[in-house]
Amino acid sequence: MVEAFPLIELSGSPEARxxxxxxxxxxxIRRSIGHYAAQLAEGGHGAEKVRGWARDFVPRIEAFAPHHVAEMRGIAEGSGQPFEDIVLINCRTEVLQLGKRATLAAQDPDGCTGVIVMPERSRDGALLHAQNWDWKSECAETGVVLRIRRDDGPDILTFVEAGGLARAGLNAAGIGVTANYLESDRDYRELGVPLALLRRTFLEQENVALSFRAAYVTRKSGSNNIMISQAGGVAIDFECAPDESFQIHPTDGLIVHANHWQSPVALAKLKDTGIANTPDSLYRDMRVRGLLEAKGGKLSIEDVRDALFDDYQSPWSVCRPPRMSLGGNLSATVAMLLMQPAKGILDIAPLPAINRNFTRYELNPAPAQARAA
Known part of the structure; x- marks a missing residue:
């Protein structure tokens, strides 16, 4: 039996949270740290070198959002782990890339297939936002859901690797966030703000315009695709190079994105270097869009769920069972996330290719805090 992700309720100051x-x-958290430390050690990178890479990000995080540093120091204190190891979890994409570039090792990128259904295409008139998160199958044992009660902004419900501040989720202002791996020839020329902390910043906003601004202008270390929605009926997909962002807007009421660049403007200006390691991306978005369009008319959250369960060309499929990646690691769709931002609802199935049991997490729950959806 696959275990549901635990729900953790947080409140108070950043340090207290x-x-x-x-x-x-x-x-x-201990498992998260051990997992990435072991992976980097296999590439010849010892603990002190890795912690040094993590420390290099701290001044950039301090300048961008000092309260994130305070919260990470609190996590380190509460878990009994070194502060640099908590920073590692929150910039693991960037540190893994630094490790890869130091050894010329094969890449094992995050996959993901994201979907946004606009209100005019939704059966009940409410925006839908969903994602399959493809990554190392072991992370099914390190994921958690945070429900954060804030005095300094809207409350947050986010799914994340333990020790991280955010990955995907929604907030009380109706903002929803997911992200997908992208790669380009502009990546890792200099360090920027870690992607996990950018996602937390999006969810800290009361107004989606400020989330859009953070996605669009913040300098990043590497490329990334960011999908931001607001329950009132606005959504933009940002294909981000480290120094430039490109917008993709809904077509026929849908945004669907996998792990390759779509913007013609972006493709005219940079080289997509990620397809060699994620060739299935080239059809995953087409499969999901095609399945949704074949439904005709208005779409329900069940329609989105069924599309994300697509097993065409399994195990190189939208819903990926555990399989060896081109980088030599055991990879899977770690979680399927179905969000209804207007209702504050996040349904998650761990390892959905082998487990179709969803747990419902609610921003403003009934007495049962998490129950079978």
Whole structure:
């Protein structure tokens, strides 16, 4: 039986939230750190070198969002882990890339297939936002869901690797966020703000315009695709190079994105270097869009779920069972996330290719905090 992701409730100051988070998720945080430390060690990178890479990001994080540093220090204190190891979890994409470039090792990128259904295409008139997160299958044992009660902005519900501040989720202002791996020939020429902390910043906003601004202008270390929606009926997909962002808007009420660049403007200006390692991306978005369009008319959250279960060309499929990646790691669709931002609902199935049991997490729950959807 696949275990549901635990729900952790947090409140108070950033430091207090961090300490409580570290205490409640200590074992999963330890697994997260151990997982990435072991992967980097296989590439010849010892703990002190890795912690040095993590420390290099701290001044950039301090300048961007000092309260994120305070929260990470709290997580370190609460979990009993070194501060640099908590920073590692929050910039693991960037540190893994630094490790790869130092050894010329094969890449094992995050996959993902994301979907946004605009209100005019939705059966109940409410925006839908969903994603399959493809990554290392072991991360099914390190994921958690955070429900964050904030005094300094809207409350947040986010799914994340234990020790991280955010990955995908929604907030009380109706903002929804998911992200997909992208790669280009502009990546890792200099360090920028870690992507996990950018996603947390999007979810900290009361107004989606400020989330859009952060996605569009913040300098990043590497490329990334960012999908931001707001329940009132606005959504933009940002294909981001480290120094430039390109917009993709809904077509026929849908945005569907996998792990390759779509913007003609972007493709005229940079080289997509990720397809060699994610060739299935070239049809995953087409499959999901085609399945949704074949439904005709208005779409429900069940329609989106069924499209994300697509097993065409399995195991190189939209919903990926555990398989060896081109980088030599065991990879899978770690989680399927179905969000209804207007209702504050996030349904998640761990390892959905082998487990179709969803758990419902609610921003403003009934007495049962998490129940079978």
């Amino acid at each position: 961090g300490r409580a988070y570290g205490q409640k998720a200590a074992e999963r």
